[in-house]
Amino acid sequence: VPDGTRPRPPTIRDVAARAQVSLGTASNALSGRAVSAEARAAVEEAARVLGWRANPLARGLRGARSGVLGLVLPSIASAFHAGFAEALEDSAEARGLLLMQASARGDPAQEKARIEALLDRRVDGLVLLPSSAPEAGLAALTASGTATVLVNVPKADPRFDTISLDEAGAMRAALAHLAARGHRRVLFLARYPKLAVTAARIAALKRHRRIATDVLAVGADHALFDGELPRRLRARARPTALIASNSILALWALRVLRREAMAMPGDIALLSFDAADWTDLTDPPLTVLRQPVAAMADAAAELLTSRLAQPGLPPRHRLLRMDLLPGGST
């Protein structure tokens, strides 16, 4: 880009000069404070002509609102997270806020780094989908005093506004759905059983009476899964239904089932958390538990904006339900 003398962007000083008012009055006018009608008109006109844009860095430095919301999530590659991010961007924009997002790869150290980077940039509020060990990041958050919403937490946290999904209720609904179809042995497929959300699902699973349940937890190890699931499917007391803790695991399971030439729902039933765009396209379509992404995003934006308006509010908790969408796979 050839430079030469790039005309520097106009400052509020330029605007004040052109409107023939003092710098302070220009500032007041542009930030919607009390000024005379004439002064306001002159300043706005000058700003328009000059193409003035407020410099958020300077504004933030002096301690005002930045108009930016931050979002930190474990990954953007899952349908659930991408959907939430997109919905949150909508909700934020509807409230005149910009969203800046960063992903943490499920790594607590990166999570903390991302949170701090956003805090350093003086975001007005932060939405966090916590990793498995979020304490370091949460400590930075409380220390900063920034308005924060924790999304997808197992239970309310007295330090923050929180939004949870009714994991236990969803699991109960899934089990009831399967029980009604005659299933008595269910295998739950999970990646990280220690993850709070997953743990809540497992707890609800264990609490169930009519169905014998078991858990296959494989971490990120695809190979382990590919080896272990077929073994479980051939065991004596083999499960008649699988519940996948997310759509990735459902994919993995589908691959195994195809390789084993097992048909749904005859040979085995499959039910999955997460409604991805492909889940109604399998043969037969998958029965899924769908998270109310848009409602979650809107609740997050609402909690944040209300707290910005009224910082003294006590921590609030919102519990949202998932929908069980029956497909042919169960």
Add this chain to the structure above:
Amino acid sequence: VPDGTRPRPPTIRDVAARAQVSLGTASNALSGRAVSAEARAAVEEAARVLGWRANPLARGLRGARSGVLGLVLPSIASAFHAGFAEALEDSAEARGLLLMQASARGDPAQEKARIEALLDRRVDGLVLLPSSAPEAGLAALTASGTATVLVNVPKADPRFDTISLDEAGAMRAALAHLAARGHRRVLFLARYPKLAVTAARIAALKRHRRIATDVLAVGADHALFDGELPRRLRARARPTALIASNSILALWALRVLRREAMAMPGDIALLSFDAADWTDLTDPPLTVLRQPVAAMADAAAELLTSRLAQPGLPPRHRLLRMDLLPGGST
């Protein structure tokens, strides 16, 4: 969050005082400029003890590097975009840069707004996956002089560094693949035929000799697609193969094929741009053209960092190829 007297975060002034050096020396030490070994040690120790963190707003205000890269893309909900965003975040982090992303929903006005918001915050560089009418945004970009990479553009732009995919080559590969399997009539499914990338694909399609080609363009109108595709599939000179311009369209097509009880590849062949996580899970697995997401992201980061180091570089252009992954669907 109960406040009381939250201890304000330490400034460089506090660090200087504790290290018994001047503010300037502290700044020099902390920004890695020339200072004596003792001074450096004292300052670093003080910063560590105090838990000092540079305030990027103040830093940016004075005109230094912000250490932040911006990413503006049309949407995060597609596998391709999400994959690119994630890969770019990796590439940026490997170079010590933070990535801030915002999506524009394919709307040129929002695109411009997002670009300006990022520029206002003094990002060091910006990666843009342009919408169909990016000129307004591009003008803001040239005016600001910020290092920029345009990704997924139909051709090199003399004002920016650019990264393109070889759309024509990919389309030729797809057609050759189909021709070799005896197909002579192909229908290309697109949403926005005017979109530059799509237009490039269509141009390559029309140029082909041995195969009769047609285009079904439906915009975002799912219902139109559901009505029109079956009609085309029942016409006299009906196509024997479909090429979907992205994985969403492939999904839509799969739904129609199932409803029409047409099997792949016997009744009809299907080939799709975009390798989504589910594309090898359909029955039979889909033949897809895969974009080299990681390579694209890394090229973008590389172009940006090299330009930051050397602003005078002439605009560069990178052309990357897609891979044709044969599945059973063709």
Add this chain to the structure above:
DNA sequence: CTGTTAGCGCTTTCAC
């Protein structure tokens, strides 16, 4: 090499 000083663009007292 070090310390002093002048801003970056804006908001915010505080007199008038």
Add this chain to the structure above:
DNA sequence: GTGAAAGCGCTAACAG
């Protein structure tokens, strides 16, 4: 209401 002036935290020029 309005204007003058004092910073926000930091970097960069400049003298020592």
